[in-house]
Amino acid sequence: MRFKFGLVSLLVSFLLLISLAFALPVTAASSQYVTKGNTTSKVVALTFDDGADGKNITKILQILNTNKIKSTFFITGKAAENHPQLIKMIVSQGHEIGNHSYYHPNFTKMTATQIKTELDKADAAIKKTAGKTTKPYFRAPFGSVNTATLLAVGNLGYTNTIGWTIDTVDWKGVSSSEITKKVVNNETPGMIVLMHTGEGAPGTPGALQTMINQLKAKGYTFVTVSQLLSTIPTKASSGQHVVKSGDTLTKISALYGVTVQQLTTANQLTNMNLIRVGQLLIIPTTNYTVKAGDILIKIAKAHNVTVQQLVDTNKLTNPNLLKIGQILKIPAKLAATTMNYKVKSGDTLYSIANKYGVKVQSIVTANKLASANVITVGQVLKIPTK
Numbered sequence: 001m002r003f004k005f006g007l008v009s010l011l012v013s014f015l016l017l018i019s020l021a022f023a024l025p026v027t028a029a030s031s032q033y034v035t036k037g038n039t040t041s042k043v044v045a046l047t048f049d050d051g052a053d054g055k056n057i058t059k060i061l062q063i064l065n066t067n068k069i070k071s072t073f074f075i076t077g078k079a080a081e082n083h084p085q086l087i088k089m090i091v092s093q094g095h096e097i098g099n100h101s102y103y104h105p106n107f108t109k110m111t112a113t114q115i116k117t118e119l120d121k122a123d124a125a126i127k128k129t130a131g132k133t134t135k136p137y138f139r140a141p142f143g144s145v146n147t148a149t150l151l152a153v154g155n156l157g158y159t160n161t162i163g164w165t166i167d168t169v170d171w172k173g174v175s176s177s178e179i180t181k182k183v184v185n186n187e188t189p190g191m192i193v194l195m196h197t198g199e200g201a202p203g204t205p206g207a208l209q210t211m212i213n214q215l216k217a218k219g220y221t222f223v224t225v226s227q228l229l230s231t232i233p234t235k236a237s238s239g240q241h242v243v244k245s246g247d248t249l250t251k252i253s254a255l256y257g258v259t260v261q262q263l264t265t266a267n268q269l270t271n272m273n274l275i276r277v278g279q280l281l282i283i284p285t286t287n288y289t290v291k292a293g294d295i296l297i298k299i300a301k302a303h304n305v306t307v308q309q310l311v312d313t314n315k316l317t318n319p320n321l322l323k324i325g326q327i328l329k330i331p332a333k334l335a336a337t338t339m340n341y342k343v344k345s346g347d348t349l350y351s352i353a354n355k356y357g358v359k360v361q362s363i364v365t366a367n368k369l370a371s372a373n374v375i376t377v378g379q380v381l382k383i384p385t386k
Contacts, residue, residue: 363381
């Protein structure tokens with residue numbers, strides 16, 4: 001019996017090893033590219049890139065400490081090796097850190113293997129000094145990223161690639177007043193400001209206090225990158241879409257039945273090829289003039305939307321009361337194939353179907369109901385929208 005049991009165990013182990021050897025690889029999602037927080041709150045993330053010499057770090061930290069502001073520093077591996085004590089100061093004072101590569105190369109010209117070597121080497125150098133990893137934040141040298149870069153970076157655990165809303169170009173040696181003016185005159189809620197710590201940016205320490213004062217006067221508060229990312233919405237209201245991993249404008253336009261150009265114009269996009277995960281896009285509407293004999297359900301069906309969408313978009317208090325000549329905004333069609341509805345007291349399947357402009361049988365089929373006449377208060381129904 002022991003011999004037979006041993007053979008069985010050996011066989012199971014062998015089969016397990018075979019299955020593991022031929023298991024499909026698991027691929028992580030692409031890194032999320034963020035240039036701005038999706039929020040209407042007046043918050044700003046001040047960020048600093050530390051490339052090599054870190055000459056102004058002490059001055060910058062003093063100003064941030066005086067104003068009780070926490071920021072995010074993107075550090076290269078060379079910087080960590082060149083001035084380890086300054087990196088320790090950054091972390092000990094409660095600021096966030098991110099990976100800015102080791103040598104500061106252009107990541108769009110590198111293979112996935114080269115990117116791994118670069119980021120791993122930088123993270124090891126920074127971790128040795130700061131005692132903590134730079135994950136999950138990465139900032140690409142020169143801001144150069146593409147799809148392949150984001151995939152490679154994401155696979156390494158850097159779930160967020162941080163760009164910027166305002167580039168102060170302080171590294172060009174511009175004056176403190178120019179830096180301040182560029183930030184304050186272009187302020188927008190959720191902005192990420194890019195600055196540098198090295199001697200090539202001598203105007204930054206002088207600009208920082210004035211910038212902080214003027215932004216505070218405008219009602220701004222200061223947050224870290226992680227705090228800013230927590231403001232990104234996960235849900236969209238009618239006429240909006242939250243960008244998800246893998247989304248493109250072409251894909252989104254097809255979902256909502258609008259053109260890429262309409263999306264570009266409605267959202268004032270400067271680059272239709274660059275949208276970021278978490279970004280809230282406005283889905284443009286079209287106008288419809290109510291004619292004699294029109295009812296809301298008829299208009300909804302004609303435009304492939306639901307009655308409830310029309311009610312929400314036009315803020316109608318009485319969906320049964322339309323006027324000839326009234327201008328209705330027609331939202332884009334629903335992207336989702338179903339939406340949920342919680343049954344309320346007095347509801348019937350007919351009233352729910354009428355509300356959303358769908359057939360009773362469609363709801364019965366979608367929910368596998370045994371009877372169209374039996375629904376219960378609190379029951380959650382799937383409402384097919386296509």
